[in-house]
Amino acid sequence: MRAFDTLDGLVVPMDRANVDTDAMIPKQFLKSIRKSGFGPYLFDEWRYLDRGEPGQDCSKRPLNTGFSLNQPRYRGAQVMLARENFGCGSSREHAPWALDDYGIRALIAPSFAEIFYGNCFKNGLLPIVLDAAVVDALFRDLEATPGYHLRIDLPAQTVTTPAGAVHGFTLDPFRKYCLLNGLDDIGLTMQHMDDIRAYEAQRRAVEPWLFD
Amino acid sequence: MNPQTLYEKLWHKHVVREEPDGTSLLYIDRHLVNEVTSAQAFEGLRLGLRKPWRITPIIATADHNVPTTARAGGIADPISRLQVETLDHNCADFGIREFGMNDPGQGIVHVIGPEMGATLPNMTVVCGDSHTTTHGAFAALAFGIGTSEVEHVLATQCLLVKKLKSMRVTVSGALPPGVTAKDIVLGVIGKIGTAGGTGYAIEFAGPAIRALSMEGRMTICNMAIEAGARCGMIAVDDTTIDYLKGRPYSPAGARWDAAVAFWRTLVSDAGARFDCEVELDAGSLRPMVTWGTSPEMVVTIDGHVPDPAHEADPVKRDGMQRALAYMELAPHTAIQDIRLDKVFIGSCTNARIEDLRAAAAVVRGRQVAASIRQALVVPGSGQVKRQAEAEGLDQVFIAAGFEWREPGCSMCLGMNDDRLAPGERCASTSNRNFEGRQGPGGRTHLVSPAMAAAAAIAGHFVDAAKF
Ligand code: SF4
Numbered sequence: 114m115r116a117f118d119t120l121d122g123l124v125v126p127m128d129r130a131n132v133d134t135d136a137m138i139p140k141q142f143l144k145s146i147r148k149s150g151f152g153p154y155l156f157d158e159w160r161y162l163d164r165g166e167p168g169q170d171c172s173k174r175p176l177n178t179g180f181s182l183n184q185p186r187y188r189g190a191q192v193m194l195a196r197e198n199f200g201c202g203s204s205r206e207h208a209p210w211a212l213d214d215y216g217i218r219a220l221i222a223p224s225f226a227e228i229f230y231g232n233c234f235k236n237g238l239l240p241i242v243l244d245a246a247v248v249d250a251l252f253r254d255l256e257a258t259p260g261y262h263l264r265i266d267l268p269a270q271t272v273t274t275p276a277g278a279v280h281g282f283t284l285d286p287f288r289k290y291c292l293l294n295g296l297d298d299i300g301l302t303m304q305h306m307d308d309i310r311a312y313e314a315q316r317r318a319v320e321p322w323l324f325d
Numbered sequence: 326m327n328p329q330t331l332y333e334k335l336w337h338k339h340v341v342r343e344e345p346d347g348t349s350l351l352y353i354d355r356h357l358v359n360e361v362t363s364a365q366a367f368e369g370l371r372l373g374l375r376k377p378w379r380i381t382p383i384i385a386t387a388d389h390n391v392p393t394t395a396r397a398g399g400i401a402d403p404i405s406r407l408q409v410e411t412l413d414h415n416c417a418d419f420g421i422r423e424f425g426m427n428d429p430g431q432g433i434v435h436v437i438g439p440e441m442g443a444t445l446p447n448m449t450v451v452c453g454d455s456h457t458t459t460h461g462a463f464a465a466l467a468f469g470i471g472t473s474e475v476e477h478v479l480a481t482q483c484l485l486v487k488k489l490k491s492m493r494v495t496v497s498g499a500l501p502p503g504v505t506a507k508d509i510v511l512g513v514i515g516k517i518g519t520a521g522g523t524g525y526a527i528e529f530a531g532p533a534i535r536a537l538s539m540e541g542r543m544t545i546c547n548m549a550i551e552a553g554a555r556c557g558m559i560a561v562d563d564t565t566i567d568y569l570k571g572r573p574y575s576p577a578g579a580r581w582d583a584a585v586a587f588w589r590t591l592v593s594d595a596g597a598r599f600d601c602e603v604e605l606d607a608g609s610l611r612p613m614v615t616w617g618t619s620p621e622m623v624v625t626i627d628g629h630v631p632d633p634a635h636e637a638d639p640v641k642r643d644g645m646q647r648a649l650a651y652m653e654l655a656p657h658t659a660i661q662d663i664r665l666d667k668v669f670i671g672s673c674t675n676a677r678i679e680d681l682r683a684a685a686a687v688v689r690g691r692q693v694a695a696s697i698r699q700a701l702v703v704p705g706s707g708q709v710k711r712q713a714e715a716e717g718l719d720q721v722f723i724a725a726g727f728e729w730r731e732p733g734c735s736m737c738l739g740m741n742d743d744r745l746a747p748g749e750r751c752a753s754t755s756n757r758n759f760e761g762r763q764g765p766g767g768r769t770h771l772v773s774p775a776m777a778a779a780a781a782i783a784g785h786f787v788d789a790a791k792f
Contacts (some may be wrong), residue, residue, distance in 0.1 A: 272331075297373075308350070320587065322575075
């Protein structure tokens with residue numbers, strides 16, 4: 114998993130509450146055999162005027178030009194500014210996969226759905242919870258300022274606006290450690306490789322038939 | 326040492342390390358892989374620049390998407406085909422043993438593992454499929470996992486898990502004639518409910534369980550997940566050992582003797598304490614038929630569809646009403662009056678050789694009722710199919726009007742072309758009667774193989790024992 118340290122990223126707004134994982138990546142894409150390549154289908158139903166299918170070339174599809182992801186000023190965004198209960202719905206990891214593949218590295222919202230919040234960390238994304246009033250102010254700033262960037266500092270746990278306002282955020286120290294070091298569950302387990310090898314040696318002595 | 330349950334023994338033998346909060350790194354001995362839940366795990370492995378920790382514990386097969394008709398033409402549906410081909414490529418790339426669609430060893434993953442001796446006592450067995458509980462019949466710790474966990478096991482041979490509570494289901498007495506393992510497990514689910522086992526590892530014990538063959542025990546453990554349990558298991562005895570002797574993946578020679586001596590210790594100690602105990606008298610069981618859209622909605626063959634009006638709990642009553650509407654059944658209908666459109670004998674619950682023998686014994690010399698649109702027999706594996714053919718069972722089924730198919734999951738969930746049309750009603754030997762499980766709008770009644778066979782002949786449910 115990719116490590117997260119600091120980021121100075123262009124911000125894209127997702128100005129509605131209760132955005133669910135079905136909206137982020139509609140059901141038909143679950144049939145895919147891939148974990149990557151979901152970026153073009155992120156928010157498929159809101160982003161395009163037709164219905165998308167897995168594997169489809171999106172470059173010629175009719176765009177919903179009013180949708181934020183389609184506006185040139187937000188192209189290349191790495192930070193998504195969102196409303197409460199972002200990521201509700203199913204436990205599918207396709208949602209963070211799609212955000213990641215699109216290029217989003219961090220999300221800011223007043224609250225996140227719990228499973229989605231956990232799945233973000235598993236996939237190298239940083240979900241940041243800020244006060245609803247702060248998020249409101251950020252939405253106003255963002256709207257008024259073309260090329261609006263936010264500076265995110267994970268070690269310091271701060272979000273800094275272009276005007277220099279600093280907003281602190283909290284997160285679980287263990288999750289922070291994993292994200293800073295790029296450790297997903299597998300990476301963490303890999304830190305115990307010696308334990309696993311020692312265990313295997315002991316099992317092999319008792320049950321050699323398991324190791325043929 | 327304190328007396329231990331079988332689950333505790335299996336658990337402790339596999340803990341590599343334990344975190345202060347009880348989360349444990351558990352070592353995995355056997356990893357079964359199918360085409361549906363593995364593609365993203367392999368891709369994740371590649372994206373992370375990792376490779377499998379060990380390849381010998383992995384056995385792969387394509388079961389959900391494969392056609393059960395002639396396979397020479399390949400798979401017509403492009404999405405199904407791509408899933409199967411992706412598994413082929415991934416296995417070839419990493420050197421994993423795969424029983425591909427055209428391999429004689431192909432079959433439902435939960436049927437081929439045990440029949441090859443690839444499921445052994447004291448193994449931890451995982452697969453990206455909830456019915457991995459099946460393998461617990463061999464005193465193995467076996468449970469289903471998600472795709473992220475499939476990747477975790479591929480990369481590290483371990484999983485991060487927490488210990489479950491323990492439940493013992495003791496089935497005393499002896500089964501009446503015509504009552505089978507399937508009826509026991511449906512009876513257990515009817516008694517404790519589909520959430521009754523949530524948070525538990527269930528050990529099935531007692532004289533009626535010990536009297537079962539390995540096939541019957543697998544049927545029981547297969548449906549432990551339908552009782553909400555993450556895993557089900559049965560202690561080692563002579564039946565376990567006799568079954569394993571001489572199988573391709575079983576140890577041989579001096580190792581066999583050492584293995585048997587070790588495996589014999591895999592029983593719950595006298596005086597071991599369970600968090601929950603459930604008792605059932607086998608003598609009181611009758612052949613079971615589900616009437617609703619959850620496996621706990623079950624009655625005996627001489628019973629009637631229940632009346633939601635008699636249910637005090639409003640949530641349950643509402644669930645019953647919705648189930649009856651979906652199933653298009655009226656309260657008080659006699660189970661024997663329910664007429665069927667299709668019959669499916671197959672799935673990882675009931676497509677082993679003993680199941681096909683039981684069904685063929687009912688069918689022999691009779692004809693499928695004219696009102697039945699389709700009656701399918703889908704063996705669980707290539708080996709089951711060949712064995713059945715050697716015994717002439719295929720001819721018994723074909724002569725009666727059944728279709729004799731190639732092995733796979735088939736109409737258990739209809740990912741291939743075998744499914745129910747909207748509104749069709751099916752007697753099925755599978756494990757789930759959820760809405761749309763066997764096809765959108767399809768209606769499923771879960772029964773044993775003998776009961777499904779008898780229903781095919783009669784055109785409606787009948788008591789196979791009296792048939
Ligand atoms: S037979 Fe049915 S329950 Fe068993 S693995 Fe296949 S689809 Fe799942």
